[in-house]
Amino acid sequence: MPTTLSRRAVTLAIAAAAMPGIAPAVAQTDDWPKQPIKFIVPFPPGGTVDPVARILQKQITDATGWNIIVDNRPGAGGSIGTAAAAKSPADGYTWVVVFDTHAVNPSLLPNMTFDTLKDLAPVMLVGTSPMAVVTPPGRPFKTFGDVVTAAKAKPDTITYGSIGNGSLGHLTLTLVQQAGDFRIVHVPYKGGGPMTQDVVAGQIDLAIGTVALLTPQIQAGKVRALAVTGDKRSPVLPEVPSLAEQGFPNFSALAWWGVLAPTGTPKAIQDRMHAELAKALAQPAVRKQLGEQLGMDLVASTPAQFNTFLSEQVARWGKVVKDNNIKPD
Template sequence: MTLMRMNRRSVLAGAAATPLAMVAAPYVARGQSGVIKLLVPFPPGGSVDPIARMAQPSLQQRLGQTVIVENKPGASGSIGAAQVAKSPPDGTTWLFVFDTHAVNPVLIPNMPFDSVRDLDPVMLIGTAPYILACHPSRPWKTFADMVAAAKAKPDTISFGSVGSGSIGHLAMTQLGKRAGAQFVHSPYRGGGPAMNDALGGHIDSICGSAAITATQLKAEKLRGILSTGAKRMAAFPDIPTAAESGFPGFEAYAWWGVFAPANTPKEITDKFVTELRGALQEERAQKQLSETLQVDMRLGGPDELRTFFAEQMRVWGDVVRENNIKTD
């Protein structure tokens, strides 16, 4: 693709622009508007979408460019990820991902991109435990109650997740396997649709990140059964951990991160990391992330995300293979 040459007039006109705008300008392809896109590969209503949208206004102000959020859901986030992988590495397209991003390479055959080769790590935003919660109309108070019900009537007790291969799905697969119980998995295209059916009682339970379950738990629209963190959550001290529920050493975490098209110049990535970190550290965003969404903020740069991502692919890729997990 032919790159835009900067003539004297465009240099002078861009002198008042922000550093990212000036850094990105040589890499913006001819005919592009320069609008910065935060691509969310899930529908609105889950946890990835609100994180991108809470960052958007501050990023727009900090970067001095129009910043938009675009939802491109499908295939556990891989459809949107593929779009970003094929985008020019010019600083105008950034991918906000969920934990499914580390599972998709093993779960989905013949993906049209390579998650490691075609996307560069940018930022590890944060992590949160998963919470298994049931509709208040269901009789279970503990995971042992759910296991007993599932053993009495195999393949009748359902749980929803954001999709096949999500950490919520894999965590319940492992817990059921260790407990000797068979649960029915109901995969959805995102946290919003899964939560809607959980609240409506259309599924028995949901294994969702604390980010999407916290509000409903506080409102007592769902009943917490167990969490997958190393210790009980301060916001929900009555919900036992998986370890306390009879599964010592068991932990599973949702996570949120940002990737860019491969070969995005380091100066562009570094600038974006600085401004995104600043946006998410603002009081309003920090409060929403930490208190409302129950996210343990990491805000780590490319190197931290690269290491974390590799470990997540290793751990959960093994679970997919061992349990012969398939896509929907």
Template structure:
């Protein structure tokens, strides 16, 4: 009898608590929503966050603020969100460094896969291996011949040690038998300035970072790093077409929150993001950034992240790469 009474009391307490929990979740959003681009203003994560901001405010009916929290290759701002309350009011918009950081920065203070909710993958974009227009080589084959003729003389620039471009070129060098010199810059802005000035032989970055200089003719595209040609760069051959098969290196942009966010909140935020992305001018501007827009929900994004973390973690370890 005491056990029966206790069971009845526990059931009754749960029944009383459930409506309150449901009401709290259904009342969301009930305050300011924060979106953190974990990089300085001016980059692609910042641009995408600010592009979505007014539409999310309209759709959700609350204030949405963009709060840049740069540092440690995006891990500082991401960690701040990972440690936030799972109430749907704190989110982070990440770039491909999110998948590299676990191997590159072992003491981040949070677990990328366990402490976060991978809500939505916006899309991906291959990087472009380019040559400054003053260099004598205009194709990947000509560059490879020049590199083999004089090992450890040709330079390539990236946004930093451990960046996706750095890791990709490590794979390219190994696969093609090239000895190239890596020149890391501190972000896309400094790399773009150095690229157009001809400071390095071969800038490597996404189209959002250096596309304007490709279009102007200052940079000559040699190859793109995706397994297939990007719709935004249909005339640029892939590495496989250039004679280096087996590499599929694509930057990505995704939206995450802390772990444990209630399902109703996740569903509503995902729906709001998809509605914002469906606005014609938003879609056009995202594509203009060089992002191959192809939204994927939590299950697919989570699986994608796990694959990326495993792939690039192995490259970091095998090449003994360290952060700046």
């Protein structure tokens, strides 16, 4: 299972960022930045990665006066924009904000033009979030256990949607089916919008997506939440039990968001950006936006912690992709 970063890590990261002299190398960046800084978002506007980048952009710009531009470069599960970042000059003017697909793509996409672990330097794991499993109100399922029972009685008759083949939701329910010895039918969508529309309309029996994506429909009574995929309940959906509480002990699968830089970006500049990210994430308004609106558990990790987390995610989900011969859409 991936490393769980504690709330103490958040506190330490923020404290370190606020302490003068904690990183002497930061003083070496006095002449940086001299030009606009680019935050590449390898997804279109909407979703969750774009608002994360824009919230951080605004807070850092307001605090420092830096000119930060958000550059949306969508395509291929985030790999096109991320490749552009990996191939950019390592001068501190290009950063990329990634989603959990970043750890799946190396195994899912055979022709990627960069090495996920070698060509990009982890700067910060911003936060994590469980996913939610939901069903239309007209379906008979009241708990995830009801799904398992029905699926065992009639295998391959219950459908579930995800945001695409190889998405974290798809891989998560693949693992859960194996652990619970039941079978349901995957229906891949080209994103969260179409999937959400279909589950609300009752076109599919279940859907799995981030808490941020599905909470508005849950709160409006348009779908019923059966489970969240973290090892504990989500503060945004405290009444919804985790899969770990429903017959899958110790199970956890988290969506996540992080910031990386081209490998070779000077450490002093990486440290400076890390410090500003940590300061931004310490602001109550930012914590409210990311926590309450996007359902995110803020982490604000160190680069070393993010490196360990990312390596574990690549290994974990790569094995699921390969063992199940999962192909992209």
